[in-house]
Amino acid sequence: MTATPLLKVTDLAIEFSTPQGRVRAVDGISFDVYENETLGIVGESGCGKTVTGLSLLGLIPSPPGRIAAGSIELAGRNLAKLDEAAMREVRGGEISMIFQEPMTALNPVFTVASQMTDVIIRHKGLTRAQARREAIDMLGKVGIPAPARRLDDYPHQMSGGMRQRVMIAMALACGPKLLVADEPTTALDVTTQAQVIELIGQLQREFRMAVILITHDLGVVAETCQRALVMYCGRIAEQAQIEPLFRSPRHPYTHGLLDSIPRIRDQRLTQLPTIAGRVPDLLNLPPGCRFADRCTRAQEDCRTAEPELTQAGQSAFACYHPIGHQPAEPVA
Amino acid sequence: MELLQFSVRKLIAGVPLVIGVTLISFLLMVYFGPDKTFDLLGKNPTAEQIAEVREQLGYNKPFLVRYGEYVRELVTFNFGASESTGEPVTSLLARTIPVSVALALPGFILGNLLGVALGLLAAYYRGGLADKFIMGSAAIGMSISFLIVIIAFQIIFSSSFGLNLFPVRGWDVNSIGDYVSYVTVPTLATVFVALGYNTRFYRSVIVEEMSRDHVRTARAFGVPPAPLFYKLILKNALIPIITRIMFSIPVIIISGSLLLEQYFGIPGVGKATYDAIVTGDQPVLKAVVALTAILLVIVQLLTDILYRAVDPRVSLK
Amino acid sequence: MNAQPPASDTIAAPPERRESLWTKAAYKFRRDRVGVWSLAVVLVYMAIALGVVFGWWATSWAELEGGKWEPPSAEHWFGTNIIGQDIFDRAIYSTRTSFEVGLVVAILATALGAVLGALAGFFSGSWTDEIILWFMGVLDSIPFILFVAAIAYSLGDTPYAMHVAMISTFWITAGRLVRGEVIKLRGQEYVEAAHAIGVPELTIIFRHVLPNTSHILLVQATITFVAAIKSEVILSFLGIGVKDGMSWGLMIAESTQEVLAGFFNNFLAASVLLFGLVMAFNLFSDALQDALDPRTVAES
Numbered sequence: 006m007t008a009t010p011l012l013k014v015t016d017l018a019i020e021f022s023t024p025q026g027r028v029r030a031v032d033g034i035s036f037d038v039y040e041n042e043t044l045g046i047v048g049e050s051g052c053g054k055t056v057t058g059l060s061l062l063g064l065i066p067s068p069p070g071r072i073a074a075g076s077i078e079l080a081g082r083n084l085a086k087l088d089e090a091a092m093r094e095v096r097g098g099e100i101s102m103i104f105q106e107p108m109t110a111l112n113p114v115f116t117v118a119s120q121m122t123d124v125i126i127r128h129k130g131l132t133r134a135q136a137r138r139e140a141i142d143m144l145g146k147v148g149i150p151a152p153a154r155r156l157d158d159y160p161h162q163m164s165g166g167m168r169q170r171v172m173i174a175m176a177l178a179c180g181p182k183l184l185v186a187d188e189p190t191t192a193l194d195v196t197t198q199a200q201v202i203e204l205i206g207q208l209q210r211e212f213r214m215a216v217i218l219i220t221h222d223l224g225v226v227a228e229t230c231q232r233a234l235v236m237y238c239g240r241i242a243e244q245a246q247i248e249p250l251f252r253s254p255r256h257p258y259t260h261g262l263l264d265s266i267p268r269i270r271d272q273r274l275t276q277l278p279t280i281a282g283r284v285p286d287l288l289n290l291p292p293g294c295r296f297a298d299r300c301t302r303a304q305e306d307c308r309t310a311e312p313e314l315t316q317a318g319q320s321a322f323a324c325y326h327p328i329g330h331q332p333a334e335p336v337a
Numbered sequence: 338m339e340l341l342q343f344s345v346r347k348l349i350a351g352v353p354l355v356i357g358v359t360l361i362s363f364l365l366m367v368y369f370g371p372d373k374t375f376d377l378l379g380k381n382p383t384a385e386q387i388a389e390v391r392e393q394l395g396y397n398k399p400f401l402v403r404y405g406e407y408v409r410e411l412v413t414f415n416f417g418a419s420e421s422t423g424e425p426v427t428s429l430l431a432r433t434i435p436v437s438v439a440l441a442l443p444g445f446i447l448g449n450l451l452g453v454a455l456g457l458l459a460a461y462y463r464g465g466l467a468d469k470f471i472m473g474s475a476a477i478g479m480s481i482s483f484l485i486v487i488i489a490f491q492i493i494f495s496s497s498f499g500l501n502l503f504p505v506r507g508w509d510v511n512s513i514g515d516y517v518s519y520v521t522v523p524t525l526a527t528v529f530v531a532l533g534y535n536t537r538f539y540r541s542v543i544v545e546e547m548s549r550d551h552v553r554t555a556r557a558f559g560v561p562p563a564p565l566f567y568k569l570i571l572k573n574a575l576i577p578i579i580t581r582i583m584f585s586i587p588v589i590i591i592s593g594s595l596l597l598e599q600y601f602g603i604p605g606v607g608k609a610t611y612d613a614i615v616t617g618d619q620p621v622l623k624a625v626v627a628l629t630a631i632l633l634v635i636v637q638l639l640t641d642i643l644y645r646a647v648d649p650r651v652s653l654k
Numbered sequence: 655m656n657a658q659p660p661a662s663d664t665i666a667a668p669p670e671r672r673e674s675l676w677t678k679a680a681y682k683f684r685r686d687r688v689g690v691w692s693l694a695v696v697l698v699y700m701a702i703a704l705g706v707v708f709g710w711w712a713t714s715w716a717e718l719e720g721g722k723w724e725p726p727s728a729e730h731w732f733g734t735n736i737i738g739q740d741i742f743d744r745a746i747y748s749t750r751t752s753f754e755v756g757l758v759v760a761i762l763a764t765a766l767g768a769v770l771g772a773l774a775g776f777f778s779g780s781w782t783d784e785i786i787l788w789f790m791g792v793l794d795s796i797p798f799i800l801f802v803a804a805i806a807y808s809l810g811d812t813p814y815a816m817h818v819a820m821i822s823t824f825w826i827t828a829g830r831l832v833r834g835e836v837i838k839l840r841g842q843e844y845v846e847a848a849h850a851i852g853v854p855e856l857t858i859i860f861r862h863v864l865p866n867t868s869h870i871l872l873v874q875a876t877i878t879f880v881a882a883i884k885s886e887v888i889l890s891f892l893g894i895g896v897k898d899g900m901s902w903g904l905m906i907a908e909s910t911q912e913v914l915a916g917f918f919n920n921f922l923a924a925s926v927l928l929f930g931l932v933m934a935f936n937l938f939s940d941a942l943q944d945a946l947d948p949r950t951v952a953e954s
Contacts, residue, residue, distance in 0.1 A: 062557055068464060083607065090561075097558035104557075108548040114572050114648055124558045159649040357792030360806055369808035476940070480933035484888050484906055485925040492913055505914075588797070595799055596888060600910075614803040614894065624801060633795050 010037035011215050012061070012183055017075035017085075019056050019065060028287045029073070035314075043209060043216040045226035045233035045247075047262070051284060053239040054219045058185045060085075062102055063092040063215070079183065081137040097267040098128040101176035105188040107168035111160040117144075118156040121175050143174040145213075147204060157315040166197035170204065177208060183208070187219045202229055217309045223266055228250055235259045238284055238295040245320035255320045257300045288295065294324070302326045343653040344638055351634030355411075357367040358630035362623065363407050368400060371414060371617055407623060416624040421616045426624045429609060434590060437605030440598065441589040443520060444527030449582060451528065452535025457566055460538065460543040471536060478533030485598050490526045504624050506602040538581060541576075546574045575647045587632040590624060641647070675869060689941025695934035699749055699874055706750035715747040715900055716739065723917050733919040735910060744900050745923040749899040752883045752931060759820045759882035762910040762944040764765045764875040766821065767828025772864045774829070775836025776855070786833075790826045798823060798885075802894055813897045820882055828874040869901035880932055887928060902928045 008233040019031040019195040030334060031053040038044050046054045059065055061077060063084060065090065077084040079099060090320040096102075104110040112120055116126050118140060125136040137156070145150030160168055176184055186205060190198040206229050209216050218230060227247060235258065243256035254260045261280040282299035283290060291298065300307065306325050314323045374390050382390075391397055395406070410416050416426035459471040491506075493499040503522050510516050544554070545572060556568050595607035602608070606625070613621035646650045668863030683689050705711050714902065725735040732741035772785040793801075801823060806815035839845060840863065847857045889895030902924040909921035 063552065093559040093561055095559070096556070102557040104550065104554060106550055110554045112551040112569055112573070113650055115569070122558070123564075125560060161650050174556075211645055285477065353788055354791050354795060357788060358795050361792060362796060362800075365801075365804035365808040370755075371807055409948050476936060477933065480936050481929055482887050482925070482932070484891055484903070485928070488906065488910065488913060488921060490796055492918075496914065498913075498916055500882075591797065596892070599892065610797075610800065611892065614800065617807070622800065622803075626796060629797055 007223065008039060011040045011080060012038040013044070013076075013078040014057075014061075015076045015078070017057070017077065018073040019060055020071055020073040022069045023288075025288055030239055031060070032243050033075070034234075034236070034239075035075075036240070036244065037213045038217060038235055038243070040182070040215055041081035041209075041213050042232065043179065043206070043218055044231045046217060046219045046236060047221065047223060047226055047233055048236035049221060049284065052236040054113065054236050055187055056219065057236070058102065058187050058219045059081070061183070061185055062100055063089070064102075064143075069323075094128075097124050097176075097181070098179050099181055100183045100185060101179070101181040102185040102187065103169070103176050103189050103274050105191050107165050107172055110172060111168055113160055116157050116159055117163075117171050120154070121171070121178060124175055125178050128298060140174070143178045143254060144171070145209070146177075147171070147174040148200075149174070164197075165186075165193050166201065167194060169201050171203065173201075173208070176210060178213075181214060182211065183215045183217065185217045185219070188221070190225065198225075204228065223251075232256070235262065235321050238290075239287065240295065241321075241323065242296065243315055243320060243322040243324075246315070249319035250317060253320075255322040255329070256324045257295075257326075257328060258296050259322075260328055261299075264285045288333075295318070302328070339653055340642070343641075347638040347641065348378075348634060351637065354634060355582025355630045357628070359407060359411060359568075359623075359627050360404065362626040363404050366622055366626075367407070367619060368403065370619070372396070372448075373617075380409065389444075404489070407627075411627045417620045419613070419621050420618045421612070425556070426620050429621065430606065430624065430628070431607040433604060433609045436603060437517070437598065437607055438522060438590060439510075440508075440523060440603055440605055441527070441594055443523040444531070445585065445589060447524065448531035448535055451532055453539050453571075453578070455532070455536040456543055458570075459540045460547060461562065461566060463544060472540070474534040475536045477649045478529065481530070483530045484597060484600075486526045486529050487597065488524075490522050490529070491600075494522045494525070506600075508601075509604040519603070523594075523601055523603070540576065542574045542577045543570060546570045549573070572647065574646060576580065579640060579643050579647065583636050583643065586636055587629050591629045591632060656824055674704050675946070679869070679942075683941060683945040685794070686941045688937055692934040692937035692941065695930065696938055699931050699934070700753060702746060703750040703753040706747055712743045712746040712750075715743040723912070723919075726919065732923045735908060735920050736917075739901055740922050741919050743907075744905060745902070745927050746922065747900050748902045748905060749931070750926065751884065751896060751899055755817065755886045755896075756879040756883045757768065759824060760875045760879040762817075763821045763824040763878050763882075764828045764871050767825035767830075768864060768867065771829035771832030772836050772859050772867070775833035776840055776863065778833070778837050778840075783833075786829070790829060791864055793823055796823075799889070799892070799894070802889055806894060811897070813899075816886065816895050817950055820885060824878050824881060825857045828871065828878070831868050831870050831874060832864075836871055839863050839866055860895065863865070872944045873939065873946060876942060880935045880939065883928070883935075884932060892920075894911075911946060 009099050014037070015035045016105070017031055017035070018029055018033050020169075021028045024085050034053075034057065036044070046057065049056045055203065056065065056070070060072060061084070065071065072085050073086065084095060087095070098275055111117070115119040118137065121140040121143070122133060122136040125131055125139050126133065131139065133177050141152045141156055144156060155163070155167075160171070162172065167186060173189075184205075189205065190201050193201060198303075202225055205216065205218075218226065219325070220226060230247055232244070233250055235242045235250075235256065237258050237275065243250065243253075243254065243259045250259065251263065254263055258280070261278075264278045267277055280299055285295055291308065293306075293310055294300070294303070294312055297303040302324075304326060312323045312325050314321050316322055317327070373394060374387060374396070378386055378390055395403055414427065418425050419429055422429075430588035436556070455471050455475075458470045462468045495501065495503045495505045503518050508519050510519060532631040543566075552565070553569060555565055560569065591606060594605075595611050599611045610625050611622060612618070613625070641651075641653070645653055680737060718737060719740050720730055720734040720738045722736055722738055724730055724738070726733045730740045730742060730879050732745065735744070736823075762937070770786050770789075774783045777783050796804075798819075802816060802819040805819040805822070809815045809818065835947065836859075845858060848862055853862075871873055882925070886895055886901060887903035890901045891907045893907070895901065895903055903923035905920055909918075909924065
């Protein structure tokens with residue numbers, strides 16, 4: 006990993022104004038994504054992972070949201086400073102995004118052909134006939150049978166898995182450098198999930214693009230990503246390569262997440278371990294570590310000042326009392 | 338074929354509505370309505386004369402027979418003649434309906450087009466100054482009675498106290514120029530009153546459509562605001578828009594704008610209806626009520642077919 | 655978004671949601687400046703109307719007190735009309751007419767809509783529902799002014815034909831809204847629980863389900879109030895509304911001859927007072943709707 010990163014996010018903070026005051030949904034996070042790499046962003050709902058993904062495309066609903074601080078550099082250009090028109094060129098062209106709900110993410114009253122060719126024409130400047138050929142080609146690549154015929158279908162005539170394939174085809178049609186996939190499989194059934202995940206991986210290798218996979222599903226992360234960052238309450242709790250992250254998580258939150266995955270264990274557990282307590286209210290954050298109230302390792306210093314993300318060994322984590330080198334449970 | 342079957346089914350399903358409307362109007366206006374016996378008799382009628390007139394008017398027949406006669410009139414489209422002028426009701430309608438349509442159409446079209454435009458504008462700048470200004474004006478417009486607008490516009494545009502540009506009232510149309518001069522003030526009044534309601538309605542429809550997932554998808558693929566609004570969002574918003582427009586049609590064709598026609602003395606079907614109300618002219622009233630119901634059934638059918646044209650998810654089953 | 659009622663102890667459980675809905679709504683409403691001011695204006699109108707009822711003012715609205723078309727003076731604040739009646743008194747007296755029509759129609763139409771809507775919704779799919787829906791469709795399909803006239807015919811010369819006609823048509827919107835809401839509520843646990851322990855159906859509908867639609871009914875009543883006073887003016891103007899007494903619509907009808915002669919006092923007095931009341935009530939209704947919207951309540 007000596008190359009310069011494709012995407013460099015530095016100290017990104019995203020604010021929302023609410024009737025009760027301003028809320029920082031994302032509070033000073035930094036990460037890099039390299040070409041040809043898949044980065045996972047993991048966390049519970051509300052931790053800021055989706056907002057982070059949307060911010061990369063300048064899609065934070067504004068008002069009430071805005072990027073309050075930080076930069077998002079794509080190949081050296083700061084996207085946070087681009088105006089709306091320039092950002093539209095980036096969207097769907099350089100960065101594409103696919104969403105969680107394939108059932109509602111496509112426009113119900115236009116054919117797949119119309120929605121795909123519009124995107125291709127806009128970013129590649131082709132004629133309608135050329136764009137149509139490209140669209141058929143892409144649909145074939147994402148594994149839709151008889152693509153020339155399915156192209157003129159409406160979304161409601163397709164299954165959920167098919168629609169997500171169409172979304173992926175649309176997203177990749179203009180050869181983006183970065184694909185942001187926000188929970189792309191959550192709404193699908195298990196077999197389809199596996200197929201879609203595999204498809205994303207295969208296309209990522211084929212197109213040599215970078216992928217950011219936003220998910221709460223650690224299994225998916227383990228399968229597809231090279232690196233992952235774990236978000237908690239708008240901040241990065243831990244960031245590492247997949248292998249060390251799963252083998253020896255340093256942040257107690259990461260440990261808790263891994264522990265709560267159901268899997269085949271040596272001894273039968275009567276109950277799945279959970280992380281006690283609740284995510285703190287973003288309006289009333291504790292002064293110290295945001296995880297302290299739920300943390301079994303928390304001590305006095307955790308409640309006075311917030312720990313910074315620091316590199317130690319193979320991981321970067323934000324914790325005063327990380328889990329040491331004691332052998333963690335092997336990952337299934 | 339599918340369309341034909343659907344239409345037939347829909348029209349049959351409309352029968353209970355027509356029966357209900359005719360039954361209620363018959364009950365209220367005719368059966369329990371004013372007794373006309375003594376209008377037709379001279380002074381000091383004898384008991385035989387009274388009985389004779391009642392026989393003529395059918396008052397001594399049983400309820401079902403009398404209602405049946407109304408239904409027969411409706412089916413054969415023969416409502417008889419107006420009691421006050423003697424003009425056949427069908428010719429009265431044929432004479433007045435085109436006037437009403439000509440009077441109402443420009444205002445209807447303008448009111449809806451402007452309403453959609455302002456609704457889009459307000460929705461696009463949601464929460465901003467333009468939105469607040471448009472919606473504030475709409476709230477004021479909605480609070481002014483149609484009646485006041487009509488009178489005020491007449492004073493402003495057609496009287497010697499105002500601009501005095503247009504005829505005060507009447508409908509003496511022999512050319513396009515006449516038409517424009519007579520239709521302008523009523524149209525301005527209609528648009529003024531409709532605009533508040535329309536803008537509010539269209540804004541809320543569009544705002545709702547703006548929040549859909551597929552709009553976010555479109556934005557994520559770099560669709561600029563103009564095609565996003567005029568193509569993607571508007572087509573999705575068409576169902577409620579079509580509903581609103583289609584169901585206004587019977588009102589325009591049959592009732593016209595009763596108030597407008599009455600105030601400006603325009604010989605449309607609205608004024609004819611008003612005159613019939615005032616004089617108790619039952620054949621005219623029966624025809625107007627029954628035609629409205631039939632037209633509504635037809636409009637419902639057309640609306641469903643239009644839904645199908647706009648939204649591929651709608652099936653005509 | 656619809657808060658689930660706690661699936662717990664008592665079957666009349668929803669109060670938790672209702673209470674929080676109403677207290678939150680009151681809180682939101684108090685912070686809505688436009689809403690509070692419009693309510694204040696409505697209350698001023700109401701005080702004027704009550705004063706007329708108790709005979710504190712505008713008692714001589716029908717008397718000939720001056721000459722034809724006197725200009726405004728200390729004695730006749732808005733001048734006099736064509737036969738020398740005091741326009742100010744007449745305009746003030748008409749406030750009472752408006753409130754009477756608005757309140758009677760709003761309350762009875764909403765109540766009727768609540769009862770029929772709840773029955774249709776609770777028994778949706780059954781014959782009861784079909785018949786109520788058919789009735790709604792039928793009444794909706796008769797042109798309003800014709801319907802008023804028809805009711806007037808059949809009731810003879812009563813002054814209440816207009817009220818009856820408005821109530822018979824304005825209940826439909828409330829009915830449709832309540833029907834939809836009841837269909838939603840019917841599937842909730844507390845209703846099923848009540849069923850399970852044998853609470854009679856009518857008790858379930860009117861004691862346990864209908865109260866949970868009260869926020870819809872309140873907003874709908876304010877909307878109906880405005881519709882009623884606007885319709886009253888037009889019907890009275892057309893001569894099929896207020897028969898005895900005075901109303902802004904009758905004043906405007908009087909004024910149509912006057913305005914062509916350049917005398918605007920009668921027209922202006924009625925129009926401005928009508929506009930003020932309708933505008934204030936519309937804004938109040940909007941603020942109420944915002945405050946009671948469960949979506950925004952849930953977020954704050």
